[in-house]
Amino acid sequence: PKREEVTGEVEKRVVAQLLTLMDGLQERGQVVVIGATNRPDAVDPALRRPGRFDREIWINPPDFKGRYEILQIHTRNMPLAPDVDLRKLAEVTHGFSGADLAALAREAAMSALRRAIQSGLIDLNQPSLPPEVFEKIKVTMADFTAALKEIIPSALREIHIEVPHVRWEDIGGLENVKQELREAVEWPLKYPDRFKKFGLRPPKGLLLFGPPGTGKTLLAKAVATESGANFIAVRGPEIFSKWVGESEKMVREIFRKARMAAPCVVFIDEIDALATARGIGVDSLVSERVVAQLLAEMDGIKALENVVVIAATNRPDLVDPALLRPGRFDRIIYVPPPDFKARLEILLIHTRATPLAKDVDLEELARRTEGYSGADLELLVREATFLALREDINAKEVSMRHFEEALKKVRPSVTQDMLKFYESWLEKARQLTVATKAKAAPPLYL
Known part of the structure; x- marks a missing residue:
C-alpha cells in the first residue's frame, strides 16, 4: 500500500523490502514479477515506475x-x-x-x-x-x-436497484419525447456502424423538464427496460454528506462505475437539488463543489463514452446554467401535460385491468380532463374504483357515475401559470444556447 497512508511500520518495511528486491543493488536474475489488483491507485507509487512494474495492463470488461x-x-x-x-x-x-x-x-x-x-x-x-x-x-x-x-454485473452491485419493467406502450402520448430518447440511447447501441459512418456522436445528456406528474421518471424507467443498457439511478439529495469531499467522491464513483459498465444510462432524478446554480447559496459551498465535479465528469478531460446522462426536474430555473450547454445536456426536452389523444391513451392504459360498465365513455372523460397530468388521470381511475368498492365490496364493474363523483374530488394540478413559466424558460434556454454557439464561432472576414 501507499506508505504515507498506512499507520503501521510493518507495511512500510514490507514495501521498502519489495522495492529493494525488485530494483536494488542486487540483480534479481531471470525473475518476472506479476502483480494483480483491482485498486491500482492504492499501490505505492514507487512500485509503479520502469524497473519495477514496467508495464501496466488494464483488463477491460469483455466487449x-x-x-x-x-x-x-x-x-x-x-x-x-x-x-x-x-x-x-x-x-x-x-x-x-x-x-x-x-x-x-x-x-x-x-x-x-x-x-x-x-x-x-x-x-x-x-x-x-x-x-x-x-x-x-x-x-x-x-x-x-x-x-x-x-x-447483476459486478461493477454495479453496490449501486444496483431493481427497475420496474416499463415499456413504451405503458406510457400514453409523448411520441416526440419517446423518439428523442430512442435516438439518444437505443440507436447508438443498435446501429453503432451507422453512427460511425456518418461521424455522428450520440448526445451525452438529456434534461427532461415539465410540470409534476407528466411522466418524466416513467420515461427514464422505460428507457432502462427497452434499451437493455445498464441503469444507474441517482436520487439528487442522497448524494450530499456531512463529511468534506464525500459528496464529490460519490459523484466521481457513480461515473467511474458507469464507465466500467458501459453502455450505461445514469438517471439523476430531481437534479435541481443536486446541481443548484452556483453563487446563490449560503451553505458551506458543498453544492458548488458537487456541481463542479458533475461538470468535469460530463465534459472534462476524461472522456465519457457510451454513457448517457438523463436528468429530470420540475424546477429547471434552479439548475446551474453551465450544465445546459452542448456537450453536457445536449438536448433539453419539455415534457408537456397530455393533450386529448394522450389523455385517452393514459385512461386506456390505467383502465386496462379495470372492469368498466358499458356506460363509461373514456373519450368524454378525456375531453373533460383538460389540464390533468398523467398522475392526475391515474388517481382519477383509482378514486373511481375505490368509490365503486365503497358502494359495494362485491361490485363487478365501475360505472360512469363513479367517474363523475371522482371528477369532483380529483382536480387538475397543471395551471396556465405553470405552462407559461415552462414555455418562457424553454425559450430563454434556446436563446442562451444560440448565444453560446455564436460566441464560440470564429469571426468571419468578408
Whole structure:
C-alpha cells in the first residue's frame, strides 16, 4: 500500500523490502514479477515506475466478441436446447465480467435442473441416477432469461436497484419525447456502424423538464427496460454528506462505475437539488463543489463514452446554467401535460385491468380532463374504483357515475401559470444556447 497512508511500520518495511528486491543493488536474475489488483491507485507509487512494474495492463470488461467467446467456453459441455442464442445473450450482457458470465451459465444450468426435479424426471431419493436421465435435460433460452434476472454485473452491485419493467406502450402520448430518447440511447447501441459512418456522436445528456406528474421518471424507467443498457439511478439529495469531499467522491464513483459498465444510462432524478446554480447559496459551498465535479465528469478531460446522462426536474430555473450547454445536456426536452389523444391513451392504459360498465365513455372523460397530468388521470381511475368498492365490496364493474363523483374530488394540478413559466424558460434556454454557439464561432472576414 501507499506508505504515507498506512499507520503501521510493518507495511512500510514490507514495501521498502519489495522495492529493494525488485530494483536494488542486487540483480534479481531471470525473475518476472506479476502483480494483480483491482485498486491500482492504492499501490505505492514507487512500485509503479520502469524497473519495477514496467508495464501496466488494464483488463477491460469483455466487449461483444469477448462475451460471446466466454459464453461459448462456459457452455461447451452443457446440453443446450436449439433455441439458445449465445450471440443474443452476448448482446444483452453489457458490463458483465468473465466471472459474471460463468455465474450466468451456472445459474441457467441450475434452473434446468430445478425444472427437471419439479417435473419428476429426477428423483432425489434415489442413491444414483442413470446417465440417460441427464441426456433428457436441456438448458433452454428461458433458463438463461431467468438467470439474467438473478445475475447483476459486478461493477454495479453496490449501486444496483431493481427497475420496474416499463415499456413504451405503458406510457400514453409523448411520441416526440419517446423518439428523442430512442435516438439518444437505443440507436447508438443498435446501429453503432451507422453512427460511425456518418461521424455522428450520440448526445451525452438529456434534461427532461415539465410540470409534476407528466411522466418524466416513467420515461427514464422505460428507457432502462427497452434499451437493455445498464441503469444507474441517482436520487439528487442522497448524494450530499456531512463529511468534506464525500459528496464529490460519490459523484466521481457513480461515473467511474458507469464507465466500467458501459453502455450505461445514469438517471439523476430531481437534479435541481443536486446541481443548484452556483453563487446563490449560503451553505458551506458543498453544492458548488458537487456541481463542479458533475461538470468535469460530463465534459472534462476524461472522456465519457457510451454513457448517457438523463436528468429530470420540475424546477429547471434552479439548475446551474453551465450544465445546459452542448456537450453536457445536449438536448433539453419539455415534457408537456397530455393533450386529448394522450389523455385517452393514459385512461386506456390505467383502465386496462379495470372492469368498466358499458356506460363509461373514456373519450368524454378525456375531453373533460383538460389540464390533468398523467398522475392526475391515474388517481382519477383509482378514486373511481375505490368509490365503486365503497358502494359495494362485491361490485363487478365501475360505472360512469363513479367517474363523475371522482371528477369532483380529483382536480387538475397543471395551471396556465405553470405552462407559461415552462414555455418562457424553454425559450430563454434556446436563446442562451444560440448565444453560446455564436460566441464560440470564429469571426468571419468578408
